[in-house]
Amino acid sequence: MTFPLECRGVSIAYEAESVLRALDLEVGDEEVLAVLGPSGSGKTTLLYAVAGFVELAGGEISIGGRIVATAHGQDPPEERDVGFVFQHYALWPHLDALDTVAYPLRRRGLDGDGAASQARDLLERMGIAHLAHRKPAELSGGQQQRVGIARALAGRPALYLLDEPTAHLDTPLRVALQEELAEQRQESGAAAVYATHDSGEALAIADRIALLRDGRVVQVGSPEAIYAKPNDVWAxxxxxxxxxxxxxxxxxxxxxxxxxxxxxxxxxxxxxxxxxxxxxxxxxxxxxxxxxxxxxxxxxxxxxxxxxxxxxxxxxxxxxxxxxxxxxxxxxxxxxxxxxxxxxxxxxxxxx
Amino acid sequence: MAERRIGMSRRFRWSTASVWAAGILLVLLVLVPLFELFRGAIGEGWATAGDSLAGSGGVVVNTLGTGAGATVLAVLAGTAAAFITERVRVPARNWLRFGVLLPLVIPPFVSALSWTQAYGPGGLSDDALGIALPGLFGGAGVVAVIAVNAAPLVYLIVGAGLATRVAPDLERAARASGSTAWEAFREVTLPLLRPALLGAAALAFVVAVNSFGIPALLGLPAGFGTMTTRIYQDLARSSAPAAFTRVLVLAAALVVVTVTVVTVADRRFGLARTVVRTAGPVGGVATPGRKSWWPALGLWVYVAVTALIPLVALVLGSLTRAVGLSPVPANWTLANFREALAGSYGAALGRSLALAAVAATLVVLLGGLAASLVRRRAGRPIGTAAILTFAVPGSALAVAVLLAYGPWLRDTLMIILVAYLAKFWALGHRSIAGSTDAIPPDLYRAARGSGAGPATALGTVIVPLLRPAITVAWAVVFLFAFHELTMSALLYGPGSETLAVVILNLRQLGDVTVTSAMAVILVVLVLVAFVPVVVIRRIAGEASP
Missing domain, CATH: 2.40.50.140 (Nucleic acid-binding proteins)
Incomplete structure (x- = not known):
């Protein structure tokens, strides 16, 4: 069976320090896998590795059955067909919301008008069409992340990578955005990896949860199983x-x-x-x-x-x-x- | 209510007093002399001034051309270096950064000296391979060496821009959206970096136009003059009234050019904010995986050719018994150093050290005290003024100070000190004010809330936090003052020569070996003074996440 995402023995080291150690994970069709761990456990590194922002020291990563990264070589990020939502939004300061969302569409070969009209639809879906011509500096945190999500949706990727997308929002906004995100993802039918340090969030949105500790997966299971039957006191x-x-x-x-x-x-x-x-x-x-x-x-x-x-x-x-x-x-x-x-x-x- | 009003009025007086103090200093040190300069320049009418400038058309063209050429080269080199050290996973990244920044701590006129000894006729490459760089003496050489000296500034600004304006996630977002590396660079990195690039270009241009030591040593022997060298020649060697008018007009024109460029750049690109960041670029991307050797190798070759080999040539020259001998151990001697430290030469070294120490201490006391007291909003205009002061060319400032205070202080060390204070006050003020701005106001409020009065809160919370900045400011002012040549060369009199002036004068008389020894002593002392700066930056870098 081919998985939307499969990690086998993935190891990554920054300088001499290893951040991920022989990590195995797979994400099934239309599945949301929450990667739950404290800060510094390697969540962001894992997502960066899948997206192609960091190189592997060992192991291999396949997306949709195609090997995209090994220790010896890797496909560049733009050929991996992923949608990334960044923790700190990573919106380009010089582009307004519409241009930002149109960006991945243009990269996929649409002309300016086509990209703009699709981008407008996406902003509509995220409820921020009226902010289309604002730049990031003129948007609140929640609005910025909506643009960030719309940008990730725009490319219609086979796999979403969400790096603590709601970590920097206040609670009511956070819940609202979680709901929207879940809805949008479900509509697209793509698989997703959702990194978070918040157990409530992980239990609520995930089909399965992987617990990450010091770069190792210590337990994987359904939210119910993870909640009711943790492996150890830490979990x-x-x-x-x-x-x-x-x-x-x-x-x-x-x-x-x-x-x-x-x-x-x-x-x-x-x-x-x-x-x-x-x-x-x-x-x-x-x-x-x-x-x-x-x-x-x-x-x-x-x-x-x-x-x-x-x-x-x-x-x-x-x-x-x-x-x-x-x-x-x-x-x-x-x-x-x-x-x-x-x-x-x-x-x-x-x-x- | 009554109590609260009292507290507010007291705080108001504190800041007002410090703004006044800073303002009066600025007026006395900079504005009065500059006013005198402009009054003198147009004192005989605009027509005379215009004629004078037209008569110097050659050096004006040379100056602007040198500035443009050096700016282009410096921006290319500095930007490439910033991308290599900050965006490519290179081995020994910190050493590479240090190598690129090396020319910052080498006085420009020493760079010029060392280049002649490395690549000039009779230099190291001539001696070893029979190759001398054609055009080293003349416009091309001036442009090249100025570019080498300005490149580290570009490197700092672009590197800081890469770290602060172009977070790596922004490039990653472009890649994840389907861009190739080149497309991400063109559509995300470059537009975001544009302000930093233009700001860096403006600064490089100002540095190039203000440059004196390099054209004096590489341009004058080949008959290639710039505005700064013409001012020097007219002031030092001519007593004709027309020559003096020309000095004033050229100095005023220099001020207009550089201040205009800096003002525009400051308005458009926030130069004041970028220039303050004198630390190395921060927040490089740690991309795991294999290291890239080729870019690092290329950059090392650049560092070697532009800075290391010339320095080696300088040291070899200082050790060699006489000009024309091969710099092999058999011909080595320490006699040059003995001579450099003896008699009037040793006295000049002592004068330079003392002048630099006094200037650094005064700058830190005056500028730093004002900066630490001034609240943000009041501090901003003064900060901009300080940046402008630093942009005022040393040549013009020296002429202005001479006009304003010459009648009392001519040919004394004191007038050089006044010029140093006027020029370097900006350095001390900005680096301390920058660090004051970085202290969250809540820290001060927390101290006040814990029962500390304004003075106690300042002394127990703000000053301890500023201590590293104060030390760095002192060291930086000391460095610049210690190897200052431009102003000293215009202001010195019998018995008040600084080390840099002695080197320039002796070199113009044809001495190579003793001037090399003096330059080596100068560089070594500068490096020693630089140690606390590096140490403090490193500690500060480790303290912040």
Whole structure:
């Protein structure tokens, strides 16, 4: 089977420092792969390598089944048929929005009028047709990135490369732009690689997520699997709010297990190893207020539709999310219960 | 409310006082002399002035032609070098940058000396291969050596332009949109770089037109005069009233040309902002992969031919016992250096060191203090004025200072010092003011918010942050003042010769070996003074991401 994008053993080094190490990845037809990692993990380098902005030290990259880069040679960026959306927009200061979006069209052989009319349609689709004759300096961040997205769409590429496209926008704008981007991409039917450091964003937009750490892919899976079954503590913390509890295993099961917390036995969903003690991950939605385990509220954050509580308990700090406004205040004693756990495979509790 | 008003009025007085101080200095050091110059130039009527200028048509044409030729060469060389070090993955990038910038720290007249000893008749290439560069003495040689000296300035400005105006992502975006490398260069890089290129060209032109040492050493022996050398000859060697009028008219015309070019360039391309950046270009692209050797090799050859080989020739000349002998170890001696350091020559070296140190200290104190106090908005006109001051040709400034303060200070070291202050105040002011602008105002506000008064906030937050800039400003002014030739050559009297003047005079009398030794001493001291600049830049470069 040919993939829109396939990376095999890709290694890249800046000066002497290696940035990507023997990285394997593939993106399926019409699939959005989110590359999730902290800053410095190599996300941008990976996208640059796919686009042809950096050379490989090892491995190979294929786009649409055609090898475009190896350590020995590579196709130039303009022959790779990708659409790139840059983190800092990378709009050309001397061109207005219309000329910017028309640019890739002209490169693909359209004459000036044809390119301009298609560019105008694209600006229309992004809701910024009225800004067609503004230069980047006269556009807000959100408007600039809309132009950047329109430019990437214009070339009708087979593969989109999105480098934290919303990282520098404020929250409401960010959500709006994410939605637009998802919609536009879906319409085009092309595959996409979406680099981000924001787990919420990755979970929301991706068909699959790859976790990147120090230039290595440490886990790949569906958003649900990545959220519910992280490989280690680092991955657990990267992919969302996580409480790591140290519990005693009373009975290990395949789907359900019995744990001993604070002297009481608790039956939970999830498999744990039969090893006496275990480090388990608890997501905020896997525990509830009310029940038979004692705890004390350490902190409370009201977030509108729901409230986050942090409880001090005999097994450690537990984060719990509950709908509605706060029902307990810091310092109060409350009861709670545990519904589900994930025994972290590489379970040594490390602090990252 | 009342308390707040008091605070505001105090801040207002601080900045007003410093603006006044800077303004008065500017008036006394620059405007009064320039006013005298123009009054003198047109004092006998426009017709006389016009005649005088027409009578010097030859040197005016030579000056403008030299300026144009050197500008074209310098822009080509400097731009190519900037692309090679900043956009190509070359080995030993930092050494290459240093090599390209090397001519910046070599005094222009020393470049001229060293070229004659490398490629002139009886020079290194003549001695080794029997080849001497034809035309080295004359217009072609003047253009070539001026271009070599101006190229590093172009390199700095274009390199900074590449880093700040043409972020690599902009070129990548063009490539991802389907452009070939050449199309991306033509449609993205070049248009974005245009202001930097034109600004650099303007600066190179001004440097070329103001140049004195190079035409004096390479042009005059072949009968090729420029406006600056004509001023020098008329002032030094002629007491006829007509000659003096010609001096004033030529000086005024030089001021008009250079100030016009710089003003237009500043308005159009923000020269004030680009010129300040005296550090090496930043933010080069680290493109992983194989290194490109060929461009680097080409650039090294350029550095070797234009700077390294001439320097070697100069050092060999300073070590050789007599002119005409081959520079082989058997003919080596240290006698030239002994002579260069003895008697009146040694005294001239001491004078130059002292003058440079005093000038640098005063410039830092006066200009720097004003810069650190002046708030942004008030500082801007003064900053522009400072840039203009630096554009005023040394020859013209010296004549102007002589007119204004000559009656009291003629033939003293003091008048040279006044001229240095007028000329180099801009350097100190701009480099400190540039760094003041780079300090986020919130830092000062945070200090005030933490309970510091204006003076305490300045002393505890702003001045410590400015310390590197102050040190650099001192070193830069010291460098320029130490090897200054143009103004000293017009202002010196018996007993107030600077080292550069002694070298020029001795060379014109035909001495090669001792002047070489003096030039070597000069370059070595300049390099030593340059060390703190490099160290501080490196530390500053590491501190910022």
């Amino acid at each position: 657990a913390r990267l992919t969302g709010p996580a409480s790591i509890l140290d519990v005693e295993v009373a009975r290990a099961g395949r789907r359900e297990s019995v744990l001993r917390c604070d002297g009481r036995t608790v039956k939970v969903r999830g498999a744990v190893p039969d090893s006496g003690r275990a480090s388990v991950l608890v997501r905020p939605d896997w525990a509830e207020l009310g029940g038979d385990l004692p705890g004390r509220v350490a902190q409370v954050w009201y977030r509108g539709p729901y409230t986050d509580y942090r409880l001090e308990t005999a097994v450690g700090l537990v984060e719990i999310r509950r709908d509605g406004p706060p029902v307990a205040r810091p310092g109060e004693r409350v009861d709670w219960c545990l519904r589900r756990v994930w025994a972290i495979p590489d379970g040594a509790p490390e602090e990252s």
